[in-house]
Amino acid sequence: MSFFKELKRRNVFRVGIAYLVVAWLVMQVADVVINNIGAPDWLFQGILLVLGIGFPVALIFAWAFEMTPEGIKKEKDVDRTQSITPTTGRKLDRMIIGIMAVVIAFLVLDRFVLEDQKTEAIEAVDSQTTEIAELPETAAETGPSVAVLPFVNMSGDKDNEYFSDGLTETLLHMLAQLPDLRVASRTSSFAFKGKDSGITEISGVLGVAHVLEGSVQKSGNRVRITAQLIRAEDGFHVWSQNYDRTLDDIFAIQDEIANDVASALDASLLGGSMVIHNVETTDVSAYEAYLKALEQQALATYSSLPKAQGLFKEAIAADPQFDDAKLALARNYQLMANTGIMSFEDSKQQALPLIQQVLDSHPDNYLARALKLYSELRFNEEFVPEEQVSKYQELRDLLPLLSNRSYLREAVAFNLSFIEMRYQEAIEVLQAGLLTDPLAPKLHSTLGRIYRQMERYDDALASLQRALALQPDDPNTLIDISKVKARLGDLNGALQSARKAVEADPQDHELAAELAQYFYDLGLPEEGDHWAAKSIALAPQSAIGRKVRLQQTYSHGNIEQALALAQSMIKDQVPVRHGSFSTALNIYNELMSDAGRQQEAYEFLLSVRPDLEDFSTFPGDWNGVQMQGRMIELMVAFKPPEEVRQAWQGHAANLDRSFPRWRESTFGQIRNELMEGRLDKAERLAIDDLLSKPVASGLRRVEVLQKPGFAAINQRPELMARMAQVQVEKARLRDGVSEMLLEPEWQQ
Numbered sequence: 001m002s003f004f005k006e007l008k009r010r011n012v013f014r015v016g017i018a019y020l021v022v023a024w025l026v027m028q029v030a031d032v033v034i035n036n037i038g039a040p041d042w043l044f045q046g047i048l049l050v051l052g053i054g055f056p057v058a059l060i061f062a063w064a065f066e067m068t069p070e071g072i073k074k075e076k077d078v079d080r081t082q083s084i085t086p087t088t089g090r091k092l093d094r095m096i097i098g099i100m101a102v103v104i105a106f107l108v109l110d111r112f113v114l115e116d117q118k119t120e121a122i123e124a125v126d127s128q129t130t131e132i133a134e135l136p137e138t139a140a141e142t143g144p145s146v147a148v149l150p151f152v153n154m155s156g157d158k159d160n161e162y163f164s165d166g167l168t169e170t171l172l173h174m175l176a177q178l179p180d181l182r183v184a185s186r187t188s189s190f191a192f193k194g195k196d197s198g199i200t201e202i203s204g205v206l207g208v209a210h211v212l213e214g215s216v217q218k219s220g221n222r223v224r225i226t227a228q229l230i231r232a233e234d235g236f237h238v239w240s241q242n243y244d245r246t247l248d249d250i251f252a253i254q255d256e257i258a259n260d261v262a263s264a265l266d267a268s269l270l271g272g273s274m275v276i277h278n279v280e281t282t283d284v285s286a287y288e289a290y291l292k293a294l295e296q297q298a299l300a301t302y303s304s305l306p307k308a309q310g311l312f313k314e315a316i317a318a319d320p321q322f323d324d325a326k327l328a329l330a331r332n333y334q335l336m337a338n339t340g341i342m343s344f345e346d347s348k349q350q351a352l353p354l355i356q357q358v359l360d361s362h363p364d365n366y367l368a369r370a371l372k373l374y375s376e377l378r379f380n381e382e383f384v385p386e387e388q389v390s391k392y393q394e395l396r397d398l399l400p401l402l403s404n405r406s407y408l409r410e411a412v413a414f415n416l417s418f419i420e421m422r423y424q425e426a427i428e429v430l431q432a433g434l435l436t437d438p439l440a441p442k443l444h445s446t447l448g449r450i451y452r453q454m455e456r457y458d459d460a461l462a463s464l465q466r467a468l469a470l471q472p473d474d475p476n477t478l479i480d481i482s483k484v485k486a487r488l489g490d491l492n493g494a495l496q497s498a499r500k501a502v503e504a505d506p507q508d509h510e511l512a513a514e515l516a517q518y519f520y521d522l523g524l525p526e527e528g529d530h531w532a533a534k535s536i537a538l539a540p541q542s543a544i545g546r547k548v549r550l551q552q553t554y555s556h557g558n559i560e561q562a563l564a565l566a567q568s569m570i571k572d573q574v575p576v577r578h579g580s581f582s583t584a585l586n587i588y589n590e591l592m593s594d595a596g597r598q599q600e601a602y603e604f605l606l607s608v609r610p611d612l613e614d615f616s617t618f619p620g621d622w623n624g625v626q627m628q629g630r631m632i633e634l635m636v637a638f639k640p641p642e643e644v645r646q647a648w649q650g651h652a653a654n655l656d657r658s659f660p661r662w663r664e665s666t667f668g669q670i671r672n673e674l675m676e677g678r679l680d681k682a683e684r685l686a687i688d689d690l691l692s693k694p695v696a697s698g699l700r701r702v703e704v705l706q707k708p709g710f711a712a713i714n715q716r717p718e719l720m721a722r723m724a725q726v727q728v729e730k731a732r733l734r735d736g737v738s739e740m741l742l743e744p745e746w747q748q
Contacts, residue, residue: 200232399432441467448480487694
C-alpha cells in the first residue's frame with residue numbers, strides 16, 4: 001500500500017482538516033472575547049502559538065494511534081482485520097460537516113449582526129469624542145501622557161469611598177506637577193468610575209499613552225494599596241506595586257507611587273530633577289477631613305458645598321499650616337458664589353484672605369496666584385478695563401502650569417469672548433483644555449455659550465448637548481440649552497428645558513426665576529407667579545428674589561408698588577447678577593417715562609450716584625455704567641439735543657473702552673443711531689435686524705420699542721406694521737404654550 005493511501009486509511013487527512021477548522025473557529029471566538037474583556041494582545045498571540053504547535057502533534061498522533069472499541073491503541077498493535085478506521089473516518093466526516101455549519105453560522109452572525117454592533121459602538125465612541133477628534137494633536141504626538149483612574153474602594157464600606165477617590169485626586173495633582181507629562185484631568189478620569197471600560201477604550205477617549213489604576217483597602221488604621229501602570233498600546237504592565245502600611249504612612253505611600261510612576265515613564269523626559277510635592281500636611285485627621293471635603297466639593301450642589309466648607313475648616317483647624325485645604329476652601333467660596341449660595345462680594349471677602357495667607361508663605365504658589373486673579377476678576381463689581389485685560393493675560397499665562405484646573409480656562413475664555421470679542425482665541429483656549437480634560441462638561445458648555453454669542457446656534461446646541469450627555473440633568477447646562485432654543489425660535493423647547501433645570505435643582509431660586517421671566521415676558525402672569533413664588537420663597541432678599549418680585553408686580557400692573565420696588569433696588573445698588581440691576585433700571589425708567597416724569601427720574605438716579613453726572617468719566621463699575629446710559633435716555637425729554645448728544649458720545653467712548661461688545665447688540669446700535677440723530681438708520685435696524693429674529697428670542701422687543709425712549713421712530717408706519725406682525729406671532733406662540741401647559745409634566 002502506498003504512503004498516500006496509508007495516510008488516508010489512518011484518517012490523517014481528516015484529522016488535519018478537522019483540526020484546522022476547529023482551530024480557526026477557536027481563534028475567531030478568542031479574538032471577540034479578548035477584545036471585549038480588554039485583555040492584552042499577547043494572550044491572543046499565545047493562543048495562536050499553541051494552536052500552531054498542536055497541528056503537527058495532532059497529525060503525528062493520528063498516524064501513530066488508532067481508535068478501537070477497547071480505547072486508543074498504537075496502530076502497530078491493531079489487527080488490520082479488526083480495524084474500525086472506516087467507521088472513525090465517517091464520524092470525522094460528520095464532525096467536519098457539523099463544525100463547518102457552525103463556522104458558516106458564525107460568519108453570517110459576524111457579517112450581519114456583530115458588524116452592525118461594532119458600527120454602533122464605533123459611532124457611539126465617535127459621538128463621545130467628536131470634539132476631541134477636532135483637536136490638533138493626540139497623546140502619541142505630544143509625548144508622555146497618563147490618566148489616573150479612580151482607585152477602586154475594596155474596603156467593603158462605601159463610606160470609605162472618599163478615601164480612595166481622594167488618594168486618586170492627590171496622585172493626579174502630584175503627577176501633574178511634572179512639566180512634560182500630560183495628565184488627564186480629574187473630570188475626565190473620574191468619568192470612567194464604576195464603568196467596565198477597557199484600557200484601549202479609555203486611552204483612546206482620553207488621548208493618553210498610559211493608564212495608572214489601582215485599589216485601596218482601608219481598615220481601621222491600616223491601608224493596603226495596589227497600583228499598576230499600564231501601557232495602553234499593548235496592555236503591558238510597565239510597573240506595579242503593593243503597599244501594606246499604617247494610615248500614618250499614607251503620605252509616604254503617595255510620594256512613592258508618584259515617584260515610581262515618574263521613573264517608569266522615564267523621568268529624564270519629565271524634568272526628572274523636579275521635586276513632586278505632596279499635600280501640605282502630615283496630620284492624618286486633617287488629611288481625612290480634606291478628602292471628605294473634596295468629595296462634597298466635587299458634587300458642587302447647593303447642599304454639598306456648605307458641607308465641604310465645614311470639612312475644609314475642620315482640616316485647617318487640625319493643621320493651621322495646611323495650605324492645600326486653605327486654597328480648596330477659597331475655591332469652595334468661589335463655587336458658592338457661582339451657584340448663588342453667597343454673594344460675589346462675600347465670596348471675595350472670604351476667599352482672598354485665605355489665598356493671601358498661602359502667598360505670604362509661598363509666593364511662588366501658582367494655584368494661589370491664579371485663584372487670587374480669579375476672585376479679583378470674576379467677583380468684582382468695580383474694575384478698570386486695562387487692569388482687567390492685564391490680569392486676564394496673567395491668568396492665561398498660568399494655564400500651562402495648572403493644566404488640570406479647567407475652570408481657569410473657562411474664565412479666560414469667557415473674558416476673551418464676552419468682553420474682548422476675541423472669539424477664535426477663546427475657542428483655542430478651550431480646545432487646549434480638552435486635550436487634558438476631554439470629558440469636562442464645563443469646557444463643552446462654555447464652548448456652547450461662546451458659539452451662542454457668535455450666533456452659531458446649531459454649534460452651540462451641539463456643544464451644550466454634549467455637556468449634558470457628560471453630566472445629565474446639570475441645571476446650568478439645561479438653562480443654556482433653553483436660551484439657545486429660544487434664539488432658534490423654539491419657545492416650547494426652551495420652556496421644557498428650563499422646567500427640567502428647575503426639577504434638576506429645586507433649591508436653586510435663580511432657575512425658577514428664569515422660568516418665571518419667560519412667562520411674564522410672554523404675557524402669562526399667572527403662570528409666571530407659580531414659578532416666581534418658588535424663587536421668592538427660597539431667597540426673598542437675594543438680588544434675584546427681588547428682581548422676580550419686581551417683575552411679578554410690574555406684570556400685574558401694580559405701577560406704584562413696582563416703582564417703589566425698583567427704586568429700592570437702585571438705592572441698594574443690587575448686584576448685576578442675571579440682569580437684576582438692569583431690570584430694576586429698565587422698569588423704573590419705563591414707568592417714569594410713561595408718566596412723563598423723566599426729569600424726576602433723572603434726579604433720583606443722580607441722587608443715588610452723584611459721581612455719574614460727568615459722562616466723560618468712566619464710573620468704574622457695571623452699575624454705574626448702566627445708570628449713566630439710562631440717565632442719558634431720560635435727558636432726551638428735558639435737555640437740549642446737543643447736550644444729550646455730547647453726553648452720549650462720552651458714554652459710548654467709555655463703553656468702547658470697557659465693554660466693546662455693546663456695539664454687537666442691536667438695541668445698542670439702535671440707541672446709538674437715535675442719539676446721533678440718524679433716525680432712518682435706527683428704523684431700518686429695528687425692522688431688518690431686531691424684529692426679523694425669531695419672536696421667542698426676545699419676547700418683549702415690541703413692548704420696549706413702543707416706549708417713550710424710542711418715540712422718534714416708533715410711530716413710523718412701516719415700523720408700526722412690523723411690530724403689529726410680531727405681536728400676532730407672539731400671540732400664536734402664547735396659544736401654543738398655553739396648550740403645552742395642559743400636559744401632565746406641567747401640572748405637578
